[in-house]
Amino acid sequence: MNTVLIVDDHEDIRWLVRLTLEALNLEFLEAGTGSQALELARAHVPQLIFLDVMMPGTLDGLEVCRIIKADAVLQRSRVVLLTARGQQSDLEAGTRAGADGYLVKPFSPAALLSLAQSVLSDSKTS
Amino acid sequence: MGSIAVITDLRETRRAQSRLLERTAQLNSVITISPDGIVLLSRNDVVLEANPAFLSLTGLSADQVLGSDNHDLDQALQERCDSTSRYVLSSEIQEDQTDILRLQRPSVRFLQRSMRLMRGDHGEVLGKVLYFRDITRETEVDRMKTEFLSTAAHELRTPMASIYGFSELIATRDFDSTMMKNMARTVHRQAGRLVGILNDLLDLTRIEARAGKDFRIVTQNLEELIQTTCEVFVPLDQRHRLSQVLESPLPTVSLDGDKFQQALGNLVSNAFKYSPAGGRVQIGVNLEPQRVGVWVSDSGLGMTPEQVARAFDRFFRADTSGKIPGTGLGLAIVREIVELHGGSVDLKSVYGHGSTVTMWFPFSGGA
Numbered sequence: 001m002n003t004v005l006i007v008d009d010h011e012d013i014r015w016l017v018r019l020t021l022e023a024l025n026l027e028f029l030e031a032g033t034g035s036q037a038l039e040l041a042r043a044h045v046p047q048l049i050f051l052d053v054m055m056p057g058t059l060d061g062l063e064v065c066r067i068i069k070a071d072a073v074l075q076r077s078r079v080v081l082l083t084a085r086g087q088q089s090d091l092e093a094g095t096r097a098g099a100d101g102y103l104v105k106p107f108s109p110a111a112l113l114s115l116a117q118s119v120l121s122d123s124k125t126s
Numbered sequence: 127m128g129s130i131a132v133i134t135d136l137r138e139t140r141r142a143q144s145r146l147l148e149r150t151a152q153l154n155s156v157i158t159i160s161p162d163g164i165v166l167l168s169r170n171d172v173v174l175e176a177n178p179a180f181l182s183l184t185g186l187s188a189d190q191v192l193g194s195d196n197h198d199l200d201q202a203l204q205e206r207c208d209s210t211s212r213y214v215l216s217s218e219i220q221e222d223q224t225d226i227l228r229l230q231r232p233s234v235r236f237l238q239r240s241m242r243l244m245r246g247d248h249g250e251v252l253g254k255v256l257y258f259r260d261i262t263r264e265t266e267v268d269r270m271k272t273e274f275l276s277t278a279a280h281e282l283r284t285p286m287a288s289i290y291g292f293s294e295l296i297a298t299r300d301f302d303s304t305m306m307k308n309m310a311r312t313v314h315r316q317a318g319r320l321v322g323i324l325n326d327l328l329d330l331t332r333i334e335a336r337a338g339k340d341f342r343i344v345t346q347n348l349e350e351l352i353q354t355t356c357e358v359f360v361p362l363d364q365r366h367r368l369s370q371v372l373e374s375p376l377p378t379v380s381l382d383g384d385k386f387q388q389a390l391g392n393l394v395s396n397a398f399k400y401s402p403a404g405g406r407v408q409i410g411v412n413l414e415p416q417r418v419g420v421w422v423s424d425s426g427l428g429m430t431p432e433q434v435a436r437a438f439d440r441f442f443r444a445d446t447s448g449k450i451p452g453t454g455l456g457l458a459i460v461r462e463i464v465e466l467h468g469g470s471v472d473l474k475s476v477y478g479h480g481s482t483v484t485m486w487f488p489f490s491g492g493a
Contacts, residue, residue, distance in 0.1 A: 010284065012312050016291040019309075054280070084283035085276075105283045106290035110298070 002120055003044050005029040007037040007061070008052035008082060013105075017050055017082075020109040021116055034059025041068060046077055048119055050103075050112075053083035053094070062097045069098030078119045082107070163237065163258030166244075169251060171196040171217070183260055185232030206231045216241065216256055226261070236265045270439070273454075281323050285316035329388075330455050333462050341382040341466060348376040351386055352409065352420070359391040364398060371410035379418055379487060381467060389463040392456040393422040393483050400444070401426030405480065417469070418489040423482040429475040437473055460485065 004026045006017045014030050021028075029044060031037040034055055041049065049068070053061035061081060068074045078100040083090060086104035094102050101115055157164055163180030167173055176191045186202055194202075196216050204213040208228040219225065219241045229235040238259040244252040292309045295301075301309065349372060360368055397407040405425035412419035429437060433444050438461045461471045464485045475481035 010288075012288045012316065013284075013291075015312075016288060016295075019295060020291070084280040084287070087276075105287035107287065109291050109294050 001025065001027050002048070003027045003029060003046040004116070005031065005037065005040055005044070005046040005049045005077075007031045007034070007050065007055070007064070009033065009055045010052075013052070013082070016109065017112065020112050024113075024116065024120075034061065034064045037064050038067060041074055041077060045073060048116060049077050049079045051079055051081050051099075053081055053085065053090075062093060065094070065097040065099050078122075080115060080119065162260065163256075165191070165199070165256040165258075166253060167196060167256065168253045171254075173199060174253065179260075180258060183235060183237060183258060184229070203227065227258075235260060235262045237261070278323070278327065282320060285319040285323075288316040289313050289320070326455055326459070330459050330462060333385075333459065333466070337466065341385060343380050343382055343467075345378050346381050346383050346386070348379050348411065348418070348420075349374065351381075351383055352376075352390065352411075355387045355390045355394065356409065358387070359394045360398070367398070367401075367404065368394075368407050368409065371408055373411065373413070376411055377413070377418070377489070379489060381487060382463075385463045385467075389460045389485060390420060390422070392460050393485070396456055396483075397422050397424035397426065397481075400424060400428075400481070412484070414489070416489060417486045419472075419484045419486045421482055421484040423480065425480040428477045428479045428481055430477045433477075434473055434475050437475075438471070457483075 002024075004021065006014045006028060007030075008014050008017075009032050011032070014032075018028050018030075029040045029046060031040050032055075035058070037049070037051065038059070040046075051061045051065060055061060059067075061083070065079050065081065068077055068079060075098075079098070080101035080103060081094045081097075081099045082103050082105060083094070084105045091102055100119065103112060103115065157175070157177045160177055160179055163183045164175075164177045165173060165180055166175040173191050173194050173196075176186070176188065180186075181188060181191070184203065184206060190202065191199065200213070200215050200217075203216075206229050207213055208230050211228055213227075214225050216239075219239065221241060221243060224238050224240040227237040227239055229237060238261045240257045240259075242255045242257065244255060246252050292313045296306065296309055296313075352370070352372065356365075356368060356370075394407070394409065401407065401424045403426070408423045410421050410423070412421065427444070429444050437444065438457050457471075457473075460483070464471050464487065467487055469485060469487040472484040472486065473481065474483075
């Protein structure tokens, strides 16, 4: 079973993502802060991580993404950033941090679902 | 070559001279009182004149500037500029161009520079005028507006994500009625947040425009006001972090109750927001013969003296990372409300240790 880690400081958004993907037969992990996210990622090495960019605390989403992508084991996880900042410079910052995808809030659950499906089938073949 | 006969009317010459002197004096005072920096260069680029505004904007002295050439002037200006942006030599500036100098010394300033050639009657070049307009303030206002808009956009997008997402799921999938209710509730709650943010934005403008004319100042029970505010603004799971330092019984005060609660609510929410590690928040009252101070204190992030100086500016955010939600209007609203009551707001903050904000209201001592 594929594992998906959902990281957002808003519980509503975590629920929205979980609900959107519930038909995919996945195991869900949730984190509300960057450091929690890293802890769970290290323990489970999820196939896919939905990562909010702006979170309270010392580690924001971009930082978490950089750490994941610099880690020999964790870098296999696909990271899709969820963010309320959709300007070109924000997207570029995400790419520089090594993110595999980007969804700007508000996002369509249908778009999130098809992105998750394509990322998960990619990671199976690669 | 023949000789030229010059007929001199002495009185006419004297009159012309005095008109010339008068005109020169007029022009000199215009240049002297101008808030914009003006530098006159001769035909061969020697500085003939630099007005007081130019000297004070650049921190240069008249001795340093007068008689020097444009290379010295450029060097002096370039030394004062931000080294990361390219400096254009004043000789390269065309008449219809302007550029912006980002001064780092003697203080951070933005100067818009332009150049005009001075021409004689026959169009011959007599020299040039360099003109420096201080646009620091408008640049700063522009920057704050942009920052405010991007923060406001971010703040609006977060509740929008729930509204947009859950409503799409409800419209496209089947759920049982309990689930449906929960989703609808979430949409509703987030729509409420959206409205809250918009209200915040509009409140300040409205309070300011009405200048307190719509305040309903009546005698209020201070303790009740404080308790209600805490109930409304502190979520249940955070109540254990709040402690009250209230001498009872508290006196009655003359206030607009709603506005007071709005101001105190802003302070209480700030105290929680800016203590992300979960420190304690205290709320208390100081009684003085002529005034009563209601204060909120946290042990959170705190602010630097520079941040404290700007904390009440509208759109100013101590947190620019966007990690802590807010519109940058909370403290501006607090100050507006308190000042319209004839009071004042005090902010003490130690970076890394927390902040205390006190709202002082006039008080006649009657209980």
